[in-house]
Amino acid sequence: MTLLVTGGAGFIGSNFVLDWLAGTDEPVVNLDVLTYAGNRQNLAAVDGDARHIFVHGDIGDFALVSKLLAEHQPRAVLHFAAESHVDRSIHGPEDFIQTNIVGTFRLLEAVRAYHGQLPETAQNAFRFLHVSTDEVYGSLGSDDPAFSESSRYAPNSPYAASKAASDHLVRAYRHTYGLPVLTSNCSNNYGPYQFPEKLIPLVIHHALAGRALPVYGDGLQVRDWLYVGDHCAALRRMLDAGRIGETYNVGGCNEKTNLEVVRTLCTLLDELRPRADGQSYAMQIDFVADRPGHDRRYAIDAGKLERELGWRPAESFETGIRRTVRWYLDHPDWVEQVTSGAYREWVGRHYGAAA
């Protein structure tokens, strides 16, 4: 038995592959085109491991995906590959449309053809697990109940709209062609190997580099933070026991304002790597222009996943964020490698010279 994972050199995908191979001998074929966000170094621990087959390629390459499916005969596809950064989608939506919508469509087409010719027992056992986001539901008011699986789709950024479109395609392939799909809609992840364009690794990196810590607008936007290992555990449960055609919301029950998150990071860094001048990293906080169309609040009701599949996050925000800060402090080489040319170009373009 084999899994085909797409985007397994990115943040969540690489955590999934590493956790998977630590827990089972089932091989993983990892298809990743290695955009700026994909990094072979994330997978260094499984270099030379025969259970990990890395393939450099695009999910939109129908011929390549068809060949991989025929060759490796996976029992499931876990689809992580995407353009994933909201700010980049605002600067340039085109790549998001190509990968998240067209790429997912072509992947589904290849998987549909493969699934159609499997023997009946293999067809019944097969799963296509689509990894999506809570951003498809739009923004909550401060007193609104958390997003459930029946919340209305109301995506607000080009990124969220492209993920919503991919969710709809996945759903349609179930209803029209009978492809055995499942979709997860997860809240904000954090943990090792997250590219430092996202809030938590960006703040750690900028703090240590003595640079400004950019907080958009008033910093009172709320996100529901989930440790990446808990997300990976939820996906494994869905693969094992999720009901075909269902969507499952995944979240940490950890609603925090961005300012709380940034201040927590400053406090942890003050403790673990104090500034040479004895001052707090909090003095580097800089309120900058808000993100256009910035969603005010996300919160996830993960009750269905808990009731049906018995999943609960293992990490609290306090334990997960400490682990995460320690990981970045312990891996300066990884940070150094991913914050080379392309990263610097992005920071200069998005935050201006002051950053």
Ligand code: NAD
């Ligand atoms: P990421 O940007 O860190 O990684 C994406 C990976 O996909 C990279 O390795 C990249 O090289 C690869 N990729 C991009 N385009 C590709 C293509 N055309 N063909 C093959 N590979 C391609 O993203 P992430 O944060 O790890 O997110 C993974 C998935 O989880 C995405 O689908 C995202 O929408 C979803 N998600 C992310 C979060 C989060 O907080 N990061 C939360 C919920 C859902």
Ligand code: DAU
């Ligand atoms: O909710 C799930 C989503 O979480 C995923 O689908 C996305 O792939 C992932 O990138 C993440 O989206 P966000 O936009 O919420 O994450 P980001 O880390 O970019 O920003 C988190 C919050 O912090 C958001 O309210 C914007 C704010 N922010 C972000 C950056 C990069 C700042 O205030 N300053 C910053 O410099």
